[in-house]
Amino acid sequence: KNEVEQSPQNLTAQEGEFITINCSYSVGISALHWLQQHPGGGIVSLFMLSSGKKKHGRLIATINIQEKHSSLHITASHPRDSAVYICAVARGSNYKLTFGKGTLLTVNP
């Protein structure tokens, strides 16, 4: 079993829809990252969080440490949100990350 599981693997939405991507992990962590990768592009860090909730524009990330679960929400989705979204966890003071396999999001106009 992978230490970091994401769901769904693929997600297709219509423009304007509210989107949720889930991440579950099985180990104790010091921080969780949400990353975005556009086709052919590099990876951009969206959020790093260790508790609670963070918001940036239309993106919201939440984490429940007790349940070992995080969600990434996109409100009013747009075709430019189409990308792979990757969840990654950091353990202790170790800077190494363990990655989920990613969720491919396609937002149709």
Next chain:
Amino acid sequence: DVKVTQSSRYLVKRTGEKVFLECVQDMDHENMFWYRQDPGLGLRLIYFSYDVKMKEKGDIPEGYSVSREKKERFSLILESASTNQTSMYLCASSIRLEQFFGPGTRLTVL
């Protein structure tokens, strides 16, 4: 803004060749990483460096070596490239727990 650059976006090499992938960061970060990304497998850590001349194996170090002679530069070396090393290679640097990624090098080994 932090900038992490990689020497090539696309690279085609032949089986058995020695391949160098270079990564440079401009923010004086101590930690640098090399990953490969494959469909269905996600990102996997090849090697990690936490200081000049210091390195640590990641999850899949076989067939790779690294060099870090200067703080800003971290090189990944494929001693004898093989077709199963065809992949996207991503470099990252970090301060504390946040990592900054380069644009990636898509390597094809024929």
